[in-house]
Amino acid sequence: xxxxxxxxxxxxxxxxxxxxxxxxxxxVMAVISQIILHLYNVQFLTEEIGVTTYNxxxxxxxxxxxxSFILTFLAITRNKLLYIKHxxxxxxxxxxxxxxWTIDRKGNDELSRLAxxxxxxSKELADKFEYERQLELAKxxxxxxxxxxxxxxxxxxxxxxxxxxxGEYSGQDQLNDYLDxxxxxxxxxxxxxxxxxxxTRLSSPDVKLDFTEVNLNDLVDQLIGEYVPMFEKQNLSxxxxxxxxxxxxxxxxxxxxxxxxxxxxxxIKYSLKxxxxxxxxxxxxxxxxMKISNRVESPPEDSMDKLFERFYIGDKARRTNQGTGLGLxxxxxxxxxxxGNIRADYHDGWITFVIEHSYGx
Ligand SMILES: Nc1ncnc2c1ncn2[C@@H]1O[C@H](COP(=O)(O)OP(=O)(O)O)[C@@H](O)[C@H]1O
Ligand SMILES: [Mg+2]
Numbered sequence: 001x002x003x004x005x006x007x008x009x010x011x012x013x014x015x016x017x018x019x020x021x022x023x024x025x026x027x028v029m030a031v032i033s034q035i036i037l038h039l040y041n042v043q044f045l046t047e048e049i050g051v052t053t054y055n056x057x058x059x060x061x062x063x064x065x066x067x068s069f070i071l072t073f074l075a076i077t078r079n080k081l082l083y084i085k086h087x088x089x090x091x092x093x094x095x096x097x098x099x100x101w102t103i104d105r106k107g108n109d110e111l112s113r114l115a116x117x118x119x120x121x122s123k124e125l126a127d128k129f130e131y132e133r134q135l136e137l138a139k140x141x142x143x144x145x146x147x148x149x150x151x152x153x154x155x156x157x158x159x160x161x162x163x164x165x166x167g168e169y170s171g172q173d174q175l176n177d178y179l180d181x182x183x184x185x186x187x188x189x190x191x192x193x194x195x196x197x198x199x200t201r202l203s204s205p206d207v208k209l210d211f212t213e214v215n216l217n218d219l220v221d222q223l224i225g226e227y228v229p230m231f232e233k234q235n236l237s238x239x240x241x242x243x244x245x246x247x248x249x250x251x252x253x254x255x256x257x258x259x260x261x262x263x264x265x266x267x268i269k270y271s272l273k274x275x276x277x278x279x280x281x282x283x284x285x286x287x288x289x290m291k292i293s294n295r296v297e298s299p300p301e302d303s304m305d306k307l308f309e310r311f312y313i314g315d316k317a318r319r320t321n322q323g324t325g326l327g328l329x330x331x332x333x334x335x336x337x338x339x340g341n342i343r344a345d346y347h348d349g350w351i352t353f354v355i356e357h358s359y360g361x
Contacts, residue, residue, distance in 0.1 A: 008108050008109045009109065009110070010080075010109045010110045010111060013080075013109065014077070017073055017076040017077050018073065020072065020076060021068075021069045021070075021072040021073040021076065022069065024068055024069070024072040025065045025066070025068045025069040025072070028064060028065055028068040029061065029065045032061050032064060032065075033061075036057075079106075080111065083106055083107075083111055084111065086103065086104075087103055087111070087114065087115055087118065090102075090103045090115075090118065091118065094118070094122050094125070099122060099125045099126035099129050100122055100123060100125075100126035101122055102119045102122060102123075103115040103118055103119055142200075142310070145310075145311050146196055149192060149311070149324070150189065150192060150193070153185040153186070153188050153189045153192070154185075154189060156181070156182075156185050157182050157185045157186055157189070160178045160179075160181055160182040160185075161182060163178060164178055164179070164182075191324060192324050192326075195324050195326040195327070195330065196324075196326065198258075198326075198330055199310065199326050199329060199330050199333070202330060202333045202334060202337070203333065207337065209252040209255065209337055209338070210252050210253075210254070211250050211251065211252055212250070212251070212252075212253055213248055213249070213250050214248070214249060214251065214253055215246045215247065215248055215249075216247040216248070216249045216281060216288055216290070216357070216359070217242050217243070217246060217247055217281060219253070219256075219257075219260075220240075220242070220260070220279070220281060220290070221240075221242075223257065223260055223261070223264070224238060224240060224264075224279065227264050227268075230268060231268065231277065234268055234271075234273055235273045235274035235275075236267075236268065236271060236273060236274065236275060236276070236277055236294075237276050237277070238276070238277045238278075238279060239276055239277070239278050239279070240278075240279045240280070240281075241278070241279070241280040241281070241282075242280070242281040243281065243282060243283065247281065247283060247288045247359055248359065249288055249357050249358075249359045251338055251357065252334075252337075252338070255334045255337075256334065256338070258330065258331070258334065259330075259331040259334050259335060259342075259355070262327040262328065262330070262331050263292050263331070263353050263355075264292070265327070266327065266328075266353075267292055267294040269316075269317070269320075269322055269323070270294070270296065270314065270316055270317070270351075271294035271295055271296070272294075272295040272296060272297055275294070275295045276295075277292065277293065277294045278291070278292070278293040278294075279291070279292050279293075283359065284356075286358060286359065287340075287356045287357065287358060287359060288356070288357045288358075288359035289354060289355070289356050289357075290354070290355045290357070291352050291353070291354050291355075292352070292353045293350050293351065293352040293353075294350070294351060295349055295350055295351075296346075296349065296350070296351050297316070299346060299349075300314075300346055300351070301314075301315070304343070304344040304345065304346060305343075305344075307328050307344050308328045308329060308331075308332045308342070308344075309325075309329065310325065310326055310329035311324075311325040311326065311329075312325045312328075312329075313325040328342075335355060335357075338357065338358075339358055340355060340356050340357045340358060341355075341356050342354065342355045342356075
């Protein structure tokens with residue numbers, strides 16, 4: 001480990017380059033000295049040399065020695081210098097918007113580790129940028145859908161109000177009729193705006209949950225109690241199956257009640273009538289599982305996952321103009337915030353929604 005660090009340290013490599021260059025320059029100096037000595041010996045240089053010539057000679061020898069040091073050092077470190085240049089150019093590319101650009105890894109020292117870190121930073125930036133882009137696209141799509149969905153009830157409200165304003169109706173019955181329709185459309189607009197507000201609020205990354213511990217059996221029991229009159233009015237009965245032990249679950253109660261209410265309301269709206277709705281509660285390992293099933297007229301036309309897409313509205317909802325298509329998208333988001341999951345299954349004329357909560361404290 002220590003030896004590896006020593007071998008791969010840039011500082012050690014630089015010191016070694018300095019030492020080697022120093023060695024080369026000493027050899028060069030020795031060779032030059034030998035040459036001058038040889039010239040004396042063969043009596044090529046016989047005359048006395050003056051101080052100026054002597055100084056020039058010493059200066060020349062030192063210049064050659066220093067030059068040989070520099071050249072050797074540059075030759076040894078050339079690859080590293082080129083690599084640093086390559087890294088600098090790559091950083092420029094990334095800074096100029098080429099996110100995801102990577103640098104080849106060469107060697108195994110601080111420089112190659114720097115290149116590796118730059119690569120992972122570049123990839124992270126690219127991922128983040130792509131995520132933001134997807135978010136922006138989703139937001140634009142949401143706004144387009146919403147504008148369309150908000151415009152249709154509003155257009156008819158304005159239309160009816162205009163008729164009323166100009167007195168273009170025949171008798172009290174038609175007046176009431178127009179008023180009723182405008183009121184119903186306004187209510188629909190209100191629901192749409194509320195659900196939309198809820199959906200965008202929950203989609204924000206810094207949404208906060210207010211956790212408390214509740215007993216799931218009691219909560220579900222109480223909720224069903226409140227819905228029984230509505231079930232009866234719609235010719236539906238409910239059959240519940242629950243364990244006799246308590247199921248403590250930590251949740252944001254207000255938000256989870258929204259989920260259960262949406263599932264119960266969906267069962268009421270989209271179930272075959274008269275028929276039965278089944279609700280079961282059970283535990284499976286560390287998960288509490290709730291299932292709500294109701295009968296449907298026909299098998300689903302699309303995959304079950306589609307039901308959870310925002311603005312997805314089935315045939316029946318469209319015909320009866322009941323849904324906003326946001327209920328299940330909101331429910332899914334709430335359950336995901338709780339670390340649980342929700343899915344829908346179809347089997348033999350029954351549609352079942354399954355929610356899994358992590359349970360225990
Ligand atoms: N219990 C159910 N039985 C049959 N179809 C359902 C049921 N729940 C949801 N769906 C289908 O899924 C669609 C989306 O549901 P949801 O997101 O709650 O929106 P909404 O209730 O506003 O229509 C519904 O329009 C319907 O077609
Ligand atoms: Mg719904």
